[in-house]
Amino acid sequence: MPGPLSRRRTALPERTAELTGLRVDRDNLADYTRACGLRFGDTLPITYPFTLTFPVIMELIIARDFPFSAVGAVHAENLITQERPISTSEPLDIRARTANLREHPKGLLVDAISEISVGREPVWRQVTTFLHQQRTSLSDAPRSAPKSDQAPPPPLRRLQVDQSIIDRYAAASGDRNPIHTSTLGAKAFGFPATIAHGMWEAAAVLAAVEGRIPDQVRYQVKFGKPVLLPATLNLYADPVDGPDGTGWDLALRHPTKGYPYLTGTLRAG
Numbered sequence: 001m002p003g004p005l006s007r008r009r010t011a012l013p014e015r016t017a018e019l020t021g022l023r024v025d026r027d028n029l030a031d032y033t034r035a036c037g038l039r040f041g042d043t044l045p046i047t048y049p050f051t052l053t054f055p056v057i058m059e060l061i062i063a064r065d066f067p068f069s070a071v072g073a074v075h076a077e078n079l080i081t082q083e084r085p086i087s088t089s090e091p092l093d094i095r096a097r098t099a100n101l102r103e104h105p106k107g108l109l110v111d112a113i114s115e116i117s118v119g120r121e122p123v124w125r126q127v128t129t130f131l132h133q134q135r136t137s138l139s140d141a142p143r144s145a146p147k148s149d150q151a152p153p154p155p156l157r158r159l160q161v162d163q164s165i166i167d168r169y170a171a172a173s174g175d176r177n178p179i180h181t182s183t184l185g186a187k188a189f190g191f192p193a194t195i196a197h198g199m200w201e202a203a204a205v206l207a208a209v210e211g212r213i214p215d216q217v218r219y220q221v222k223f224g225k226p227v228l229l230p231a232t233l234n235l236y237a238d239p240v241d242g243p244d245g246t247g248w249d250l251a252l253r254h255p256t257k258g259y260p261y262l263t264g265t266l267r268a269g
Helices: 026-036 049-061 163-173 183-188 198-209
Strands: 016-022 074-082 092-104 107-118 121-133 157-161 217-223 231-242 245-253 260-268
Touching: 016 049, 026 163, 026 198, 049 074, 049 092, 049 107, 049 121, 049 163, 074 198, 157 198, 163 198, 198 217, 198 231, 198 245, 198 260, 231 260
Parallel strands: none
Antiparallel strands: 016 092, 074 121, 074 217, 092 107, 107 121, 157 231, 217 260, 231 245, 245 260
16 A cells, blocks of 8 residues: 655645736637637636636646646646636736645645736636546545436536537647547546546536626536546536525536536625
8 A cells, every 4th residue: 555645745846926917818718718608708707717827827737846747637626716807908917826735535636726916906816626646545545335326307408518619628728638639648547538628617517607697706616527528418507595605506417327527606705
C-alpha cells in the first residue's frame, strides 16, 4: 500500500500569477456563447471568466515544481462567486494561486483560486478543483456501494453534444487537454472516448435559466461521470426558495440510467 504524500507533494509552490488590464475579445466571447448555447450580449456569462483566468491558472500548474502534470487532469468541482455583472468593455485584473493539495481515493486534488477585479473592486472569484488520477494512500480504502441506476424523471429539455461542439469550446476556452480533443489522447488517460469539458457542461446548463440569474450570485457545480462523446443529456432546472436562499438546482443526467454528469446550485447573494 502506498504511503502518505511525500513532503514534496504536500507543499505547493507558494506563488501567484497575475494579469492586469485584460480586455475581453468580443469575437472570442461570441465563439464561446455559440459553443455553449448561451446569449451573446454586453455582459459576460457568469462562467465565461473561467476562460480568461485559464491561462493564468495554467501558468501555475505547468511549472516544473508543481506536484503533477495538467495533461489528463479532470475537473472535479467548481465554485463561482459573482459580485455583479461584468461588462465586456471593462478592463480586468486577474490574480490566481493554488491551494489545498490533498489525497482522494482516485488521485490528487488541488484547488486553483482565481479572482477578477475592476480597479480595486472585486467582481468575480472562482475555486476550480482539479483531480489528477493516480494511486494514493486512500486508493484501497473501502468504498460505499454504488447507487443503483434509476430511470430519470422527464427533463426540462435535452441537450445534444458531439465532438464538433467540444472542439469549438476547446478553441474558445483555450482548454485543449487531449482528453477532450483526441480519441487516442483520451484513451491514454483511461477514457474510452473523448469527454466533454466540465465547464462546457456548467455553462450549457445555464441556458435553461438565462435572464433569471441574479446579478450577485454563487454558482457551485460538482461533476459526476464524464460525458463520453457524442451524448444526449437530460437537463433539469428546479426553482428553489428555502433556508439556503433562492435560485435554482441544476443537473445534467444520463437520459435512461439517470446517473448525474453534473449537479449544481445557483443561489442569489
